[in-house]
Amino acid sequence: MMKITVIAVGKLKERYLRDGCDEYLKRLGAYSRVNIVEISEERCPENPSRAEIEAVKDKEGKRIISKIPKGAFVVPMCIEGEQMSSEDFSRRIEEISIKGFGEIVFIIGGSFGMSDEVKSLGGLKLSFGRMTLPHQLMRMILLEQIYRAFSILNNGKYHK
Numbered sequence: 001m002m003k004i005t006v007i008a009v010g011k012l013k014e015r016y017l018r019d020g021c022d023e024y025l026k027r028l029g030a031y032s033r034v035n036i037v038e039i040s041e042e043r044c045p046e047n048p049s050r051a052e053i054e055a056v057k058d059k060e061g062k063r064i065i066s067k068i069p070k071g072a073f074v075v076p077m078c079i080e081g082e083q084m085s086s087e088d089f090s091r092r093i094e095e096i097s098i099k100g101f102g103e104i105v106f107i108i109g110g111s112f113g114m115s116d117e118v119k120s121l122g123g124l125k126l127s128f129g130r131m132t133l134p135h136q137l138m139r140m141i142l143l144e145q146i147y148r149a150f151s152i153l154n155n156g157k158y159h160k
Helices: 015-028 050-067 086-098 116-120 135-153
Strands: 003-009 033-039 073-082 103-108
Touching (some): 003 050, 003 135, 015 033, 015 135, 050 116, 073 116, 086 135
Parallel strands (some): 073 103
């Protein structure tokens, strides 16, 4: 059974997001073991300079890297990543598994994104579009798409 880890900066603050994530985590239990690792957000001044933003991304990035399991296939979620259909995403998960990876780690950065160092670890950089989404909402969307991918791979009725 494939193991999925989602490393995300910040805690889910809104109840509806926690409820949505919990629902997809419950559904995913039929297909995969899923682990959510929350990394604390770095504090930043009100109107940060570019250097302060880079420092935030670097500090959060070091925390993220410390939580990536050895031998896992790493997928940073970033706007410059590859966009694909749900069917293509499911095939990619299957290919990663066939290549012998027992775990896929998806990474969701903080409100300023993620460091180049974290992005460089990705075997696949993934984007769900060019629009900017709140990183907390992104967690629920990612879990839904992972569930959809496993449903597709297992000929489930969820994906139409």
